[in-house]
Each structure stands twice: as structure tokens, then as C-alpha cells.
Amino acid sequence: MYVHNVGGREPDGSPTYIGPWTFSTKMVRDVVEEWIEGRVLNACAGKTELEHDAEIVRNDINPEMDADLNLDVTELGEHFEEESFDSVVFDPPFDQSQAKEHYSMHDTQRGPARRLLMRLVRPGGVFIECGWNDHGPALGYAEDWYREACHRYRRGPSYQPMFLTVDRRRTVFG
Secondary structure, eight states, X not given: OEEEEOOSBOTTSOBOOXXXXXXXXXXXXHHHHHHOOSSEEETTOTTOOXXXXXXXXXXXXXXXXXXXXXXXXXXXXXXXXXXXXXXXXXXXXXXXXXXXXXXXXXXXXXXXXXXXXXTTEEEEEEEEEEESSOOOTTTTTOXXXXXXXXXXXXXXXXXXOEEEEEEEEOSSOO
């Protein structure tokens, strides 16, 4: 497990913290950009854009967001074939109040959304997830996944840490 301390200042002098747009925090965005490969689905893109040398399909349920698609993540399986992405990034609102306020959803809906998105990852591809715990495909969802990395972002003594997990789908099953 990699442990990062969030706080202090960015090189430009701005404060470092993890806010509603997770990838606005350079230390988080850098880790995600290091792991994404090939064709990428950013399932809950929000305002931030990831840099990558191949196609990134951006989705956000909010029609006011500048994204390729504005769908609920549970509808993405209707628009893409299974195993059609090399990387899927799943960074939904992981704070219950954000989920409810902005998306009329409950944070417990992550499990069904995760299972749907897992099917979109090609064998050998990665599933990157951000949240308050280290759950992911490799932890009991399917035996054809294994954990590549787990990053824990400590946000100070009064705040719950954030986790970023990277799970890889096996190319050989059984």
C-alpha cells in the first residue's frame, strides 16, 4: 500500500486538498494518469480531464458537464460492448451528501455500478476506483481480478482517508 499525505501547497502555491473534483488534486491525478492505458472510460468524469495519449471517453450523469456522454453509469453497458476498454476509471461521489445532493443517488449503489463497469474492461486491462475504502474487483467480486496497487491518501487527523485502488483483469482464467 502506498500512503500519501495530503496537505500543504502545490508547486504554484495553491493549497493541496481533496475536494469534490478528485483529480484536481495533482498527487491523485498523477497516480491515475500513470496507470491508465489504451482506450479509457472515465465513468464519472465531472469537471476534470485526464491527460493520456489515447482515447478517453468521458461520461458524467450531469448534462451540464462537458462530457462525451451524460448517462447514469448503470446505462453505460447499453452503449458499449463488454471488454471494450483497456482502462475504466470509477470515481463517483463517494460522500453520501454529495451523492444525494448532486446525483439523487445513495453511495451504496456503487456495488452494482462497479459490477457493470467491470464487464467493460478487457482481459489485461485495469479498473481504477476512488472512495472511502479499498473495495474493488479484486476483493471478492470476481476471481479473474487481482490487486495491482492501493493508494491511501491521509487528509489530516480530522478527516477520513481516501483510497485509490488499481485492479487488473487476468488474461488467463481458471
